[in-house]
Structures are given as structure tokens and as C-alpha cells.
Amino acid sequence: MNILFVATELAPHAKAGGLGDVMAALPMALARAGHGVSLVVPLHRGLKRAGEFRATSLEMEFPAGGKMERARVWQGKRGGVALWGIEKDEYFDRAQLYGEGGGDYPDSLERFNFFARAAVELARYIEPTPEVIQVNDWHAALVPAYVRALGLPMKTLFTIHNLRYQGEFPAQDFRKLDLPEGIFRPEGLEFFGKLNLLKGAITLSDAVNTVSPTYAREIQKKEHGCGLHDVLRGKGKWLSGILNGIDEEVWNPATDGELKKNFRRGNLAGRLECRVALERETGLEPANGRPIFGMVTRLVREKGVDLVLGAAGEMVQQGGRLVILGAGDPVLEKALTELAGKHPKQIVVRTGYNEGFARRIFGGSDFFLMPSRSEPCGLTQMYAMRYGAIPVVGDVGGLHDTVEDWNLEKKMGTGLRFEPTEKGMRGALSRALALWDTPSMMKLIRQNGIKKSWSWKAAVPAYEKIYRSLVG
Ligand code: ADP
Ligand code: GLC
Numbered sequence: 001m002n003i004l005f006v007a008t009e010l011a012p013h014a015k016a017g018g019l020g021d022v023m024a025a026l027p028m029a030l031a032r033a034g035h036g037v038s039l040v041v042p043l044h045r046g047l048k049r050a051g052e053f054r055a056t057s058l059e060m061e062f063p064a065g066g067k068m069e070r071a072r073v074w075q076g077k078r079g080g081v082a083l084w085g086i087e088k089d090e091y092f093d094r095a096q097l098y099g100e101g102g103g104d105y106p107d108s109l110e111r112f113n114f115f116a117r118a119a120v121e122l123a124r125y126i127e128p129t130p131e132v133i134q135v136n137d138w139h140a141a142l143v144p145a146y147v148r149a150l151g152l153p154m155k156t157l158f159t160i161h162n163l164r165y166q167g168e169f170p171a172q173d174f175r176k177l178d179l180p181e182g183i184f185r186p187e188g189l190e191f192f193g194k195l196n197l198l199k200g201a202i203t204l205s206d207a208v209n210t211v212s213p214t215y216a217r218e219i220q221k222k223e224h225g226c227g228l229h230d231v232l233r234g235k236g237k238w239l240s241g242i243l244n245g246i247d248e249e250v251w252n253p254a255t256d257g258e259l260k261k262n263f264r265r266g267n268l269a270g271r272l273e274c275r276v277a278l279e280r281e282t283g284l285e286p287a288n289g290r291p292i293f294g295m296v297t298r299l300v301r302e303k304g305v306d307l308v309l310g311a312a313g314e315m316v317q318q319g320g321r322l323v324i325l326g327a328g329d330p331v332l333e334k335a336l337t338e339l340a341g342k343h344p345k346q347i348v349v350r351t352g353y354n355e356g357f358a359r360r361i362f363g364g365s366d367f368f369l370m371p372s373r374s375e376p377c378g379l380t381q382m383y384a385m386r387y388g389a390i391p392v393v394g395d396v397g398g399l400h401d402t403v404e405d406w407n408l409e410k411k412m413g414t415g416l417r418f419e420p421t422e423k424g425m426r427g428a429l430s431r432a433l434a435l436w437d438t439p440s441m442m443k444l445i446r447q448n449g450i451k452k453s454w455s456w457k458a459a460v461p462a463y464e465k466i467y468r469s470l471v472g
Contacts, residue, residue: 001467002036003027004130004154006119008097008112008139010039010083012355013046016097017298018244018379019137019161022211025247028079029456030463038126040119042092042111043074043085052076053085060121063178064114071118082126086118098139102330109169112197113177116142123147123154130154131471138167141201142177145189148204149179155470158205160198162376163219163226164302167197191231202231206470207238211377212398216241224374224396242463243401244377245456246386253387258359263388265450271363271388278364281357282323285345290319291436294365294389296358296380299328299351304371304394305336307425312339314426316346318433323365324349325357362387366442367432373420375399385414385449390435390442392428394420402454406435406445414449 005027009020023039031037047053053074060071074085086092091111099105120143123130134157135143144156174184174195184190189200202208210216218224220233232239249255253271254264260277263270279286293315297303305326312322324336326349333351340349350357358380362368368384370393377398381391385403393399395417406413416435418428435441 001132001464001471002128002130003030003038003467004119004123004126004133005037005039005136006116006133006140006143007039007136008042008115010041010047013050013052014041014044014097018377021247021379022161022244023136024078024250025245025456026459026463027081029245029460031080033460033464035464036128037080038082038084038130040084040086040122042115043087044097045093045095047085048074048087048093052078053083055087058125060118060125062117062121064117065110065176066178069114069117071114071121073122084122084126086115086122088114088118091115102328108167109173109176112139112167113142116140117146117178119143120146120150120152124152132157132467134159135201135205137161138165138198138201141167141197142179144201144204144206145177145179145183149183155207155467156205157466157470158201158208160202160208160210160219160376163198163210163224163228164374166199166226166228169195169197171195191227199228199231202228202235207240207466208232208235209240209242209466211242211244212401213241213243214400215376215397218374218397240462240466242459243398244379245459246379246382246454248386248453248455251383251386253363256359256363258356259363260360263363265447268388268446274360274364275366278323278360281360282348283344284321284323284348288319288321290321291366291432292364293320293322293367293369293392293432294361294384295322295324295326295369296361297324297326297370299326299332299336301329301332302372302374304373304420304425305332307371307420307422308369309335309339310422311425311429312343312347315429316343318429320346320429320433322347322369323361325354325361327351327353359387362389365389366436367392370394370399371418371420371425371428372396372399378402381415382454385452386454388446388450390432390445390449391415392432393417394424396420404448406431406441408441411441411444412448413445414452415445
């Protein structure tokens with residue numbers, strides 16, 4: 001099968017969250033399984049500078065924003081996947097992928113309309129012609145609309161990594177797109193009088209999937225549907241959930257160059273050194289005989305940051321220490337920094353994006369906190385388990401599907417799950433602290449987690465099944 005992925009992130013040089021990691025792994029896993037796979041991304045500044053892509057002589061011309069536009073095409077290759085980069089410096093040579101200072105760039109619609117139109121143009125150009133275009137999240141969401149409007153034969157699969165971000169704009173902005181009027185309808189891009197790109201992709205694509213089975217069920221209900229539950233239910237059997245994997249080579253404590261000492265599951269001695277190194281690096285009160293809780297996250301409400309703010313005092317009182325790495329909402333950044341100021345020896349907060357530090361948190365903390373209120377899949381809990389940190393997670397979405405709640409009687413489980421409320425958070429902390437006091441249990445649960453495999457291989461047959469049902 002020939003598949004073209006369309007996305008706006010690609011780790012490590014253009015990544016805002018898990019989508020970047022997924023685009024650096026799922027297409028490659030499909031290529032290894034024998035498929036012809038390409039991936040098209042905007043040529044963001046980080047990608048242009050990294051040297052993985054090189055300019056080709058191909059220039060495409062197409063209408064965008066009511067005038068004729070040109071895009072130069074760049075090309076690269078990774079893990080058997082043909083990489084394509086859409087060059088338009090005016091739009092993509094910027095400091096960030098989506099925006100600076102917490103909000104989106106004001107010309108987001110223009111930028112991602114241009115990108116989607118260019119991606120569809122490319123789909124017509126590449127050989128062999130893709131049978132399926134797999135479109136990811138709202139930034140790429142105009143692709144199914146253009147495929148339909150241009151009458152192209154490719155089938156479209158829309159993959160939702162996060163339903164919360166929908167790309168919603170005032171109705172009059174529809175004029176900025178190069179689509180026929182008829183597509184601004186309830187069966188298309190219109191939603192309650194507004195232009196809604198994500199909603200349009202749900203209705204206009206041939207199939208939709210999301211990144212965990214539980215999230216696929218949750219989003220069909222009002223509570224987690226972000227307003228789109230009915231639209232999603234309308235897809236019937238064409239909506240499914242496929243659990244993400246992780247790249248087990250890129251995320252491997254036995255080879256990770258960011259760790260003070262490498263370690264593997266049979267011998268965790270090196271992990272102790274990583275833990276001491278984390279205390280040193282952060283200036284945490286050393287070796288106080290109490291656990292270190294780690295957190296690596298985008299700072300947004302759905303990640304449950306406020307739950308941590310509420311429970312941190314109690315955690316510190318009980319001797320627990322907390323290391324948080326996060327970037328995002330300036331209000332949350334400020335609240336966390338203030339919290340750390342109150343407990344300098346017990347709570348350390350670093351803001352900004354820092355992959356090396358993220359890896360050292362996975363490899364050095366005892367518990368990994370992820371109190372998400374909603375989580376389409378979540379990759380960090382899997383990284384944490386692989387690096388020997390025990391996940392303590394909100395019982396939602398992909399966290400439900402990847403973390404098995406510890407069962408003392410059966411001695412089974414890989415972490416702790418809780419209802420993401422203040423009460424649930426407090427309960428989970430006391431469970432974690434009690435677990436810490438029983439080192440043999442800590443060891444067992446940690447081993448259970450480290451032994452798990454999160455290979456992308458498991459997802460490949462599920463995607464193949466969708467492609468086959470689309471192509472027939
Ligand atoms: P989401 O995509 O919702 O942010 P995921 O768990 O799927 O959540 O993926 C997050 C990815 O981003 C992981 O690779 C994680 O390590 C990384 N990450 C998140 N915040 C930071 C940060 N501040 N610095 C470095 N890496 C981060
Ligand atoms: C999104 C989700 C996250 C998921 C990631 C990759 O950013 O918030 O849960 O793991 O996409 O699919």
C-alpha cells in the first residue's frame with residue numbers, strides 16, 4: 001500500500017508534543033512492514049537548519065488565499081520513508097511551530113491552508129500515487145476538503161491526536177480558503193455558524209481514528225467530546241482507536257546519551273546514579289529517604305497541572321520531592337515557579353523545552369506524575385515506564401490503556417491510576433507514598449513496567465486493516 005502522511009511536526013527538529021514523536025516513528029514502522037510511505041511537513045526553521053532535507057528543483061504552483069502561490073519542495077529520507085518539506089519562509093521560518101507567548105500566530109489559517117493545499121498538490125505529483133492520505137490533527141485538516149473539491153481518487157484517513165484543538169475561525173474566514181461555497185455546510189466545514197477545520201476533516205474524510213481505544217470511546221460522549229461527540233458518533237464504524245507505540249530505540253535507557261549512567265532492565269544499578277545526578281542537577285535536598293516525583297508536560301489545563309499545584313504542599317510535608325519540566329500557559333508557568341520558590345529544596349520547576357532534561361527526569365525520578373483530565377494517548381507515561389519511573393496517572397484515555405493499576409493482592413500492575421480530581425490526586429499521592437515504604441513492591445511494579453513492550457509493531461496491523469477497508 002502507498003500511504004502519504006500529512007502532519008505539521010517531526011521529531012526531533014520540529015516537535016511541540018507527542019505528534020512529533022509519532023511522525024518520527026509510525027510512518028517508519030509501516031515502511032518496515034513493506035509499505036511505500038511518504039511524509040509531508042512544512043519546512044519549519046528547525047527542519048531547514050537540521051540538514052536532513054535538501055532543496056529539489058520542484059516548485060509547485062497553486063491557488064491559496066485567493067491568489068496563485070508557489071512552494072519549493074525539499075526532500076529527505078528517514079527509515080525507509082520519503083520525507084517532503086514544503087518551503088515557504090514567510091510562513092514556516094519562524095521561532096516556533098504554532099505561536100509564541102502562549103497563543104497561535106495570527107495568520108494560522110493562512111499558514112495551514114497553504115500547507116494543506118501544497119500537500120494535496122504534492123500527493124498528485126509523487127509516484128506511485130498514494131492510495132491513502134493519512135492526515136493528522138487540525139493543522140493538516142483541510143486536506144480531505146481539497147481532496148474532495150479537486151475530485152482526487154485518494155482515500156483519506158483523519159487521525160485525531162487531540163480533539164481539543166479544532167482550528168475554529170469566524171465564518172467570514174471561509175473566504176480565505178480556495179474551496180467551493182458548498183463545502184461550508186453542516187456536512188462539511190461549518191459548525192454552529194463557524195468555520196471548524198477539525199470538524200470538517202471528521203465529516204469529509206473517509207475514516208477517522210484516534211490514538212487509543214479508550215479515547216475513541218470517550219470522545220463520543222458529551223463529557224470528553226469537546227462539542228463534537230455527535231459528529232464523531234455519526235462516523236459509526238469508520239471511527240476507531242489505535243494505541244500509539246513508542247520508538248524503543250530512540251527511548252532506550254541502555255543507550256540514552258543524556259543519562260549520567262545507562263542501565264537496562266536486568267540491572268538497575270545505573271539508575272541509582274541517575275537519581276543522584278538528578279538531585280544534584282536540580283539542587284533538590286539530597287538522599288532524604290523519600291521519593292522523587294517527576295513531571296514532563298505541556299502546561300495546559302487538561303494535563304491537570306492545577307491538581308499538582310493543589311497537592312504539592314501535602315506532598316512536601318510528607319517528605320516527597322517534585323521535579324517539573326513544562327512549557328506552555330504563562331499563567332501556569334508563573335504559578336509553578338512561585339510554588340517552587342516556596343519550597344526550594346523540595347520542588348524544582350524548569351520552564352521551557354529541554355529534551356535532555358526530560359530524559360533525565362524519566363531516568364532519575366521514582367514516580368512519574370501525569371494527572372491528566374483528558375489524554376488521547378500520552379507517550380511520556382510509556383517513556384517513564386521504560387526508564388523505570390512508576391507512572392501515577394489520571395484514569396483517562398490512553399493512560400487507562402497503557403498503565404495497569406497496581407493490585408496488591410495479585411501483585412500485578414505497572415503504576416497507579418486515579419480519578420483526576422483533587423480528591424483522587426490526594427489519594428494517589430498517599431498510595432504512592434505507602435508504596436515507597438515497601439521497597440519490595442516498588443521493585444516489582446517497576447520491573448512490571450520496564451518489561452512491557454511499546455513497539456509500534458503492534459499498531460501496524462490495525463492501520464493496515466483500515467487502509468485495506470478504505471481501498472477495498
Ligand atoms: P502531548 O503530545 O499531549 O504533549 P505526549 O505525552 O504524547 O503529550 O507527548 C509529549 C512529548 O513532548 C514527549 O516526547 C515529551 O517528552 C515531550 N515534552 C513535553 N514537554 C516537554 C518539555 N517541556 N521539554 C521537553 N520535552 C517535552
Ligand atoms: C497529542 C495528545 C497525546 C498523544 C499525542 C500523540 O498531543 O495530547 O495524548 O500522545 O498527541 O498522538
